[in-house]
Amino acid sequence: xxxxxxxxxxxxxxxxxxxxxxxxxxxxxxxxxxxxxxxxxxxxxxxxxxxxxxxxxxxxxxxxxxxxxxxxxxxxxxxxxxxxxxxxxxxxxxxxxxxxxxxxxxxxxxxxxxxxxxxxxxxxxxxxxxxxxxxxxxxxxxxxxxxxxxxxxxxxxxxxxxxxxxxxxxxxxxxxxxxxxxxxxxxxxxxxxxxxxxxxxxxxxxxxxxxxxxxxxxxxxxxxxxxxxxxxxxxxxxxxxxxxxxxxxxxxxxxxxxxxxxxxxxxxxxxxxxxxxxxxxxxxxxxxxxxxxxxxxxxxxxxxxxxxxxxxxxxxxxxxxxxxxxxxxxxxxxxxxxxxxxxxxxxxxxxxxxxxxxxxxxxxxxxxxxxxxxxxxxxxxxxxxxxxxxxxxxxxxxxxxxxxxxxxxxxxxxxxxxxxxxxxxxxxxxxxxxxxxxxxxxxxxxxxxxxxxxxxxxx
Amino acid sequence: xxxxxxxxxxxxxxxxxxxxxxxxxxxxxxxxxxxxxxxxxxxxxxxxxxxxxxxxxxxxxxxxxxxxxxxxxxxxxxxxxxxxxxxxxxxxxxxxxxxxxxxxxxxxxxxxxxxxxxxxxxxxxxxxxxxxxxxxxxxxxxxxxxxxxxxxxxxxxxxxxxxxxxxxxxxxxxxxxxxxxxxxxxxxxxxxxxxxxxxxxxxxxxxxxxxxxxxxxxxxxxxxxxxxxxxxxxxxxxxxxxxxxxxxxxxxxxxxxxxxxxxxxxxxxxxxxxxxxxxxxxxxxxxxxxxxxxxx
Numbered sequence: 001x002x003x004x005x006x007x008x009x010x011x012x013x014x015x016x017x018x019x020x021x022x023x024x025x026x027x028x029x030x031x032x033x034x035x036x037x038x039x040x041x042x043x044x045x046x047x048x049x050x051x052x053x054x055x056x057x058x059x060x061x062x063x064x065x066x067x068x069x070x071x072x073x074x075x076x077x078x079x080x081x082x083x084x085x086x087x088x089x090x091x092x093x094x095x096x097x098x099x100x101x102x103x104x105x106x107x108x109x110x111x112x113x114x115x116x117x118x119x120x121x122x123x124x125x126x127x128x129x130x131x132x133x134x135x136x137x138x139x140x141x142x143x144x145x146x147x148x149x150x151x152x153x154x155x156x157x158x159x160x161x162x163x164x165x166x167x168x169x170x171x172x173x174x175x176x177x178x179x180x181x182x183x184x185x186x187x188x189x190x191x192x193x194x195x196x197x198x199x200x201x202x203x204x205x206x207x208x209x210x211x212x213x214x215x216x217x218x219x220x221x222x223x224x225x226x227x228x229x230x231x232x233x234x235x236x237x238x239x240x241x242x243x244x245x246x247x248x249x250x251x252x253x254x255x256x257x258x259x260x261x262x263x264x265x266x267x268x269x270x271x272x273x274x275x276x277x278x279x280x281x282x283x284x285x286x287x288x289x290x291x292x293x294x295x296x297x298x299x300x301x302x303x304x305x306x307x308x309x310x311x312x313x314x315x316x317x318x319x320x321x322x323x324x325x326x327x328x329x330x331x332x333x334x335x336x337x338x339x340x341x342x343x344x345x346x347x348x349x350x351x352x353x354x355x356x357x358x359x360x361x362x363x364x365x366x367x368x369x370x371x372x373x374x375x376x377x378x379x380x381x382x383x384x385x386x387x388x389x390x391x392x393x394x395x396x397x398x399x400x401x402x403x404x405x406x407x408x409x410x411x412x413x414x415x416x417x418x419x420x421x422x423x424x425x426x427x428x429x430x431x432x433x434x435x436x437x438x439x440x441x442x443x444x445x446x447x448x449x450x451x452x453x454x455x456x457x458x459x
Numbered sequence: 460x461x462x463x464x465x466x467x468x469x470x471x472x473x474x475x476x477x478x479x480x481x482x483x484x485x486x487x488x489x490x491x492x493x494x495x496x497x498x499x500x501x502x503x504x505x506x507x508x509x510x511x512x513x514x515x516x517x518x519x520x521x522x523x524x525x526x527x528x529x530x531x532x533x534x535x536x537x538x539x540x541x542x543x544x545x546x547x548x549x550x551x552x553x554x555x556x557x558x559x560x561x562x563x564x565x566x567x568x569x570x571x572x573x574x575x576x577x578x579x580x581x582x583x584x585x586x587x588x589x590x591x592x593x594x595x596x597x598x599x600x601x602x603x604x605x606x607x608x609x610x611x612x613x614x615x616x617x618x619x620x621x622x623x624x625x626x627x628x629x630x631x632x633x634x635x636x637x638x639x640x641x642x643x644x645x646x647x648x649x650x651x652x653x654x655x656x657x658x659x660x661x662x663x664x665x666x667x668x669x670x671x672x673x674x675x676x677x678x679x680x681x682x683x684x685x686x687x688x689x690x691x692x693x694x695x696x697x698x699x700x701x702x703x704x705x706x707x708x709x710x711x712x713x714x715x716x717x718x719x720x721x722x723x724x725x726x727x728x729x730x731x732x733x734x735x736x737x738x739x740x741x742x743x744x745x746x747x748x749x750x751x752x753x754x755x
Binding site (some may be wrong): 109110113117135136138139141219225228263281282283285286342388396423424425427428432433435436438439440457458 | 501502503504520582585586587588589590609611612613696697698700701702703704714715718719720721722725
């Protein structure tokens with residue numbers, strides 16, 4: 001009797017547990033959709049009112065804006081920039097809380113993609129220009145920013161033409177954090193040690209210097225090719241030269257030319273000659289981009305072909321004061337050194353489904369307006385996409401920064417990185433194909449063919 | 460022997476919570492994934508139903524896919540080959556050492572370390588000489604300069620370097636399982652065998668092996684299925700590079716889904732992986748059931 005009773009109780013307890021499990025199962029959908037937005041979930045009670053009421057009347061309600069960003073390094077100027085501007089805005093608007101979701105670049109890309117799949121993009125997120133942001137725009141995930149750009153003269157702060165990389169059908173969908181060019185940084189001390197008097201202006205001279213440096217036991221070119229975009233960025237600069245100017249990828253996309261074009265094959269061969277000369281560190285493909293940069297920043301490599309966004313970081317490293325920069329040389333006598341690989345920066349986009357669209361727009365307007373000033377203060381104004389007032393020299397910027405700023409004045413045009421131009425699937429084939437050149441000698445015609453068939457398969 | 464009679468209803472009540480969780484968290488996602496595999500979808504925009512086109516592409520045209528399957532299977536076989544070694548070690552430990560447990564715990568240490576830490580650790584071991592790689596440093600100090608390699612970046616060697624790390628990491632795990640199995644065999648059996656004149660290898664042949672077969676099977680299945688799904692170690696150490704030389708099925712799936720924005724195609728690879736795991740589990744079970752029957 002007693003036994004039977006306890007058994008029944010037990011069954012009841014289990015049934016309760018079962019019901020709970022069921023409830024958990026049923027809820028999982030709702031919970032999943034709120035992941036980008038923890039605080040929004042906590043505020044659900046007030047949210048409905050806020051979205052209907054005009055923004056300024058709800059000033060006493062607490063609003064939380066999620067700001068996904070890719071500035072995780074506390075030592076870097078951009079980290080300080082984001083934190084200081086957010087704090088300043090919170091101070092001026094006590095009802096707004098800026099929730100910073102800080103990730104490194106690769107993590108952020110994957111996280112955003114997952115969030116996009118469930119249509120739950122954070123209020124502000126980071127995207128790359130052109131082809132890389134197109135799928136998101138096509139899916140209607142981002143809010144057009146044209147109206148907001150008109151407020152407080154924000155639009156006029158951007159360099160002319162820059163916003164085009166973030167525009168689709170005449171609507172701007174993201175605001176860039178920078179506008180960079182690819183340059184060759186070099187360590188003057190190591191050049192001197194190797195007895196190289198002047199920086200190379202042709203690819204042949206560069207190869208020569210590579211051999212001299214190699215003989216002296218100095219790594220000629222720093223690179224971290226585990227993140228395969230680094231090699232591609234350098235390769236594309238060679239292609240920009242062998243093609244005699246920008247527009248190769250555009251021609252391919254327009255069907256005017258193919259990857260099996262002589263210009264492309266010539267670029268592959270030139271790149272291979274660099275690899276064969278031992279220009280890159282041993283095991284380059286196992287070094288990630290940050291570690292690759294550190295080879296240069298710690299004074300172990302003589303040159304580093306990378307975007308001008310590294311200027312501030314180089315100034316903050318142990319080689320500061322010893323570094324200069326020059327244009328990527330001509331290749332086989334072709335190309336114009338004043339044409340650069342252009343790198344319009346990663347950009348801030350606003351979620352079209354944001355619960356606090358108005359507040360988010362207001363904040364981003366403030367943020368973008370004050371970004372150039374703050375970057376200037378933090379000595380990180382070289383390569384930003386907005387006009388900056390102020391004299392670099394008087395503000396105490398380094399010679400390197402002034403040198404780079406000078407190179408900006410010479411820009412006569414150029415190309416965007418491969419993965420900003422081509423669709424992601426083709427870009428992935430390209431990236432691993434270039435990575436392969438680092439580890440084995442490959443027939444350049446084969447490389448071209450690989451590119452072409454990937455392009456055709458993913459058109 | 461009295462067998463406990465339990466009504467079917469009670470059994471259902473006990474099983475249901477777990478079953479429901481399992482269905483919600485495992486089974487339904489698998490079905491969704493199989494369906495997604497039939498779509499041409501970038502994961503964000505409108506999907507297009509393309510039937511088996513993804514599978515056709517995967518089996519017939521993708522130059523990366525089959526090599527990755529081969530690497531994955533080799534991975535699985537390599538991790539199975541380690542288990543007899545674990546068993547031998549377990550038997551020796553059990554026979555000759557009184558403090559076997561301590562030793563097994565020490566061997567177990569790598570298992571509890573995070574794979575990310577293991578990956579980073581071995582990356583520094585495998586680094587090229589110029590970056591102070593320990594393995595190359597050791598070879599040079601032994602005068603074997605010509606044996607040095609870029610262990611993780613030479614396409615022919617890279618995959619084997621990763622296999623080795625994985626074997627090293629899970630050695631303790633399988634050793635623990637085997638050791639526990641061996642310990643559970645009652646000593647009386649061995650004593651009786653000794654009286655009959657069976658000792659050492661002979662005792663193992665007629666007592667240890669037949670009794671350990673089920674445990675051995677568990678190790679085998681775990682090792683095999685575990686390495687079919689290998690992902691984290693490869694991701695940390697090489698991310699499938701250089702140029703796909705260390706891609707396994709799951710990294711190909713990941714790269715397609717998240718980097719190439721081919722979510723549907725990635726899902727069809729996932730489907731293939733599920734089927735592969737299923738098929739091999741059935742095969743291994745079948746083989747071992749035969750073996751068990753033979754011994755009993």
